[in-house]
Amino acid sequence: VGVSVTFFSCVRISTDQSVDDLFCDNDDKPNLSYHVCSRHACPPRWVAGEWGSCSLTCGEGVQQRQVKCWQILAPGFDSSVHDFLCPNDTKPEQVRKCKAILPCGPVWEMSEWGKCSVDCGYGWQVRNVRCNSHNEADCTSPQPIEKQACIQKPCLNYWYTATWSECSGSCGVKHRKIFCRNKSGHVINEGLCDINNKPLSVNLCGMGRCKHVWIPQEWRRCPVECGDGNSTRKIICGSVTNGNFKEEPDTYCHHIPRPPDKTSCSANPCGPLWYTTEWGECSKPCGDNAKKMREVKCYHKNQISENCFTESQPEDTEICVLPPYNVCIDDRRAGCDFLIKPSICERLYYRQVCCKTCHRYGY
Template identity: 35%
Template sequence: MCPESSRNIREVQCASYNNKPFMGRFYEWEPFAEVKGSQKCELNCRAIGYRFYVRQAETVIDGTPCDPNGTAICVAGQCKSIGCDDYLGSDKVIDKCGICGGDNTACKVVSGVFKHTLTNLGYHKIVEIPEGATKINITEMSKSNNYLALRSRSGRSIINGNWAIDRPGRYEGGGTMFTYRRPNEISSTAGESFLADGPTNEVLDVYMIHQQPNPGIHYEYIIPGDNVISPQLLAHRRPGEPLNGQLGMPESTSHEDEDLHRETDILTGQSAGTFPVIQPGRFPSHQPENQVPAMQPPRQNREYNWKQVGKTECTTTCGKGSQYPIFHCVNRITHDEVPEGYCDSSTKPIPEEEACNLFPCPAFWDIGEWSECSKTCGLGMQHRQILCRQIYANRTLTVQQYRCQHLEKPDTTSTCQLKICSEWQIRTEWTSCSVPCGVGQRTRDVKCVSNLGDIVDDEECNMKLRPNDIENCDMGPCAKSWFLTEWSDRCSAECGDGIRTRSVVCMTNHVSSLPLEGCGNNRPSETTPCNNGPCAGKVEWFAGGWTQCSTECGSGTQQREVICVRKTEGNFDVLNPYECSYLEKPPSQQSCYLKPCGSKWFHTEWSTCSKSCEGGFRVREVRCLSDDMAASTQCDPQLKPEEKEPCNTQDCVPEIDENCKDKYYNCNVVVQARLCVYTYYKTACCASCSRVANRQPGFLGRR
């Protein structure tokens, strides 16, 4: 074992310079953590309480970690990685099968998606997890009102069994620990999930409690392949733990040509910024040997031994928890506590787990999720499962309901109404038959109307109850004849020559189109000329080009000019807008969005001033918001608007009422007698009484 100080060996190396002067002064040193790249294996130390650092040695002691949380170590000034086989410079890594240096062929990844359409509510088996499976991941592809469930082949429910929905957490089953997550714990759009490292020691079955259409369940696990040997994972060393069990300390290191790093404001007086590198030359006055003092434990003898001084707190307040004894090193005679170094660490008793608070926790009602409403509109019902549960030995058990009789039992059913149902309405009477004789059709307007009277999509109403909106009509037999419709109302040209059209059909005693000879050769014309007048002088709206967006980022607006013009021969005359009022006017403004702004400062309006004179202040609230108006911390603090400012700094001047005067010369007597509280004297000696009132805090003109 390495000494405890080896965990922070870089700190020990920097601290060895605490008693050595630098530039004529003594400092306390700590590792400088902001070095990167080739500097990782230099001994760069920062003066505690100062803004500069110094390269105390070109290389750290062999075996020093390159990074605080990494596994690579420094050897001869170079950062060397350690493979999973614990050999320095090895590039071997653990493959997905858990084998160091493996090629992923010793195991098999089984994955797929369960997409079957389910109809019946309740439990449906999805996938079977075999014995020996590892890296198990069962995840809903999107959120839903369904639930995942897990049980063993022995019939024991592990998660969400017996129509009871368990809370998210960790559950033991099949020889491994499963983590059950719900959608509200996951930032993505995925639904529920089971995760476990494995391996399992029995076959497990995954079910889905079906309540709504299946969104798809992705499953994946790893099983050993043929001729697989058990993975032999080497124990990982702590960062900085050496290969041979000890860290070597060099006897001495020359520092005469080392580079010194510190911030410029210490020696040059320039403004402080990052941590620049400077080379002031040689400093032989602080170049003693770089020898880290060895940590020598106190002498161990039989005067001291280990003594139990208490126990840790119980991990739970009920339902069976655990606690451990606490051992301290004490004087065998006086029983006074001494540092642990006085006792032999090899004889320290190993704390063994002890059960505590064995009594069961009070029973409670475990309330399941509400089912979907039985009706999509109108009054319906919904249900939920209520179970009496009790926690013991870190497991939640279902118990008899009489144990929860001291608690009010929650309702298991409830009425629900997602919305008021829409209904069919017949808005018009039947039209006349489509033909004057023979069999035709007639129609009427049928709409789906909400409870608010709005017309909504037909799907909002019960399609089975929809009244007919079209039916046949028989107008009696027809003779062979040409049947015509009315001419169309609109001319094909807005101005100048155009045509109007109509439909022409030859009909007999039933609706059918016959050859021309059936009604004769005198087929009526289907077109007729029309003219809406000359095109010159036409009045219309004319729209110009859009202006630039009003903002460089985020939502803004842009405008364009829209004018009423009359087209003449090769020219346009601008008219008063009312000349085009009968035409639909194009929009003169529209929204625009160039790019997201990122986080920006927003503020409210200023509050009213706290005082009307002699210097008050007013305030406003300032917030940093992102593009979606959510709170953010990405705004530039230097651009933050002021939240408080002074106001009304002018002197206070009492208001003088010309109608408030003393009617008597001796009003001072009224004031001295404190008669100003009476209406008569307050009016007769108005000026004197007002002056007395103004001497009190809050007189007129101040707030």
């Protein structure tokens, strides 16, 4: 059973061509007319509902949905009927396996990224990474990175070098102070100068010829805001010939042990920190409204805490940006152009067969 709808348009009499409705008197426009156009009963059909949530929060579980038999009994009257009226061999599945969007078992947890090690130019930032079982061997997935590059605003200040000290021997070293200054000449925090272009503060010196040796520079400031970290320093290889220093490739100094370029450092003790797991998989492979999740916990000294600032709590859910579904079209046999009531699209059957039309209604 269906409905035939008669439409009316404005026509120019002289040319018998359709024109805009503004050229006709709207008061004389006939109303749409509806007529039953078939007396054949519509066959019952299966209508499947949306899949429910996965039965488990991690690992593999099951999803369920309702599947009912529906039949159009009269124009605009679509009703559920007894299941035995629909063919059993075409009934959609009601239960399927699902993979939860959070992994099971021990997982890596990461704190938020710390402050960049510099206030201008290129630097590094670090974060804490821990296995939630307290044993790193239990976390079998690759460990997330603990250090990444960061970039700040361009450096507008400059390095100022003091005079070299006296040489410590015939083949010795000399030192000098390095300051960061602004355009006014005031000494400021060295983080406001380009740390990657900082001049040497220690150098090799001598009057004759001095062999190639390693020359360690000063330790850089501790890069962490709290807790334990690692401070680094620059190590160069150099020599002196006729009283002139020359920096050489590292291979020239491989005959002697290289001094360490990293050492432990500490800042003030850390308070409670937020930790997150890696993002789980998206809840579906394509289309809109897919989401992914992660666990968010507060720790203090490796113990669960409730004292983290809620204002800085990371999000535990994020919308996935995915490719769209396949091209959305209407089934011509369903008469989708005549869906007068958008609420009909609330039914999954119509959203499927009248995909394009229901999409215009916001479904």
